[in-house]
Amino acid sequence: MPIHRNAGADTLALHAGQTPDATHRSRATPIHFTTSYVFESSDHAAALFNQERAGHVYSRISNPTNAVLEERIAALDGGVGAIACASGQAALMLAITTLMGSGGHIVASRSLYGGSHNLLGYTLPRFGIHTSFVPAGDHQAWRDAIRPDTRLLFGESIGNPGLEVLDIPAISAIAHEARVPLMVDATLVTPMLQCPLDLGADVVMHSATKYLGGHGVAIGGLLVDGGSFDWEASGGNFPTLTEPYDGFHGMDFAEESPIAAFLLRARREGLRDFGACLSPMNAFQILQGMETLGLRMERHVANARQLVAHLVKHPLVESVSWPELDSHPDHALAARLLPRGCGGVFSFSLKGGRKAGTAFIEGLRLFSHLANVGDAKSLAIHPASTTHFRMSPEALLAAGITEGTIRLSTGLETVADLIEDLDRGLHAAQKANA
């Protein structure tokens, strides 16, 4: 059941989580660049440590600037709270380690950001946590992969690299039938295009480095708890949340907060012990970006639509992959789950393979050639020669990539200039093919 929003998304993006401070009346969110906070007395110190009083102790665990960011994303996403992390990867790791230890199992979409795939597929098995990868759109595969030790289902709102749309209502129903939560990485959509918690997900993560910040100056991650999953009704499968924890006064987090037990454990253990906290400077920069998130996402989508329309009719372009196109396998799903648009990231394949791809990239002047997405500036990358360069043509195809695939992250520039730049790259590719 979606949480009622007390204001529109653009209002929340500007105001949620912050009120002018009582002392200085600062309108903008102040940067609390401090590691620690002075206790009023010995009793006050003890009360903070024992969670009798709310407040800040040490900025690895909480910080006033970070709290504004956390409360803002929670308000936008319809969550009961959030935790700011050092990066999107840190947010993913924090969620997983809060829910399970060695012996835990995850079912994840095969269409994942490479960093997430590395963590799940290669690194976590060293710590006894294993993942089964399934095609994002194959519901039966999700169902079949769930085992008695499964503790999490995980996918992306729009997957990588094929832009597969996750059927969140269907996958969350499969998860809940198995009494397992669904976490969704909503980095490519942001709350302006989709709120996965409203569609049935239990936890959302963002790489705030991307669209939320938008400026490409700050790495950060956010973990948002929907507060809808009943940990105590899951047959003892989440002892980290439902059994006393010796590391925090024997606290049973679900007893302490039946609704926000996940956040409580993640902050009281995960941030405290693993320490992947966000710098308040980064939190401030991400907050600055979020103030204009609604305007920017509209423009990202509008520009992407024009670039796609230009590319689909170009003779050198073999195919364009974007869920808004009729030709995309998830077109109908996107229309249902992403009615405000599918973001600014899409891919297309050039005729002429690897040679054409590299020529195209080198012909660009406005698009920046780099490995990121979601910046205000337009970005381009040729996976076959960069992120996926070790893969054979056959392995590339299995991953949904051809040797001529280009991934674009559409920025906010004047769209005519972007089209002109694409034409410049296409002309270079044409010459390479000749």
Place this chain on the structure above:
Amino acid sequence: MTFSPTPYCYTGGRNTESGRPTILFIHGAGHDHSVWTLQSRHFASHGWNVLAPDLPGHGRSPGPQLESIEALADWVLDFVASVGIEQVALAGHSMGSLVALEAAARAPARVTHLLLIGTVAPMPVAPPLLDATLSNRDRAHAMINQWSYAPRAQLGASSIPGINLTALNERLMQRQAAGVLHKDMAACNAYVGGFEAAARVACPSLLLSAALDRMTPPKAITPLAAAFTSTATVRKLVIPGAGHAMMSEAPGAVLDALWNFVGAFPSFGQEPQ
């Protein structure tokens, strides 16, 4: 007296011990013990026994739900007796404040302090809200949040870092079984014995309000405060900047108010705080 089935009771992270004073926290409509965790932990770590039960049919406590303030007051007194405690300070929020008031009136010798938070008597429930608790829970939850939180919290700002207070409250109300909120609200609406009860209260009593409370506005408690004719001590206190959900909006201020009040009127050989 024994309770079967046994209700759930939060104790603030510590077991109860004989020889300590006891405070019992009573939650409001559609809530459970978790609205009291910060205050509970403080009392429990400062020499008090804490009992914060989930009322029958709420949270972890089995039903059946009790459908009148009077029945809930009897249940509270029976519950206290069942755990072998003779005297208790009673703190209640909203509906819980009426339960505490009625219990203090029914057993004046057993109640050491009465702490009424977000209270008013009578406590009529606006007909659209009462109807919505029956016909459209989501609408009822939205209305409650609208009237229970100050503008600051409506826009996501929280005294508890990283928590979206209105969403947390909405999820807590959603977690309760269907019909629970309606029966609670109907019990508040039907309770007419507040002034008579207040006249029988014999212990020091605190009426704690929040300046921005639209559910039980501070100015509305004057008649109730005037009805406490059998006790020498009735204090009114207003917390600035918070609404009806003051335990989460201003947890420190609520704790200080409760702690200072019980400290000012020690009982059972307690040393003044």
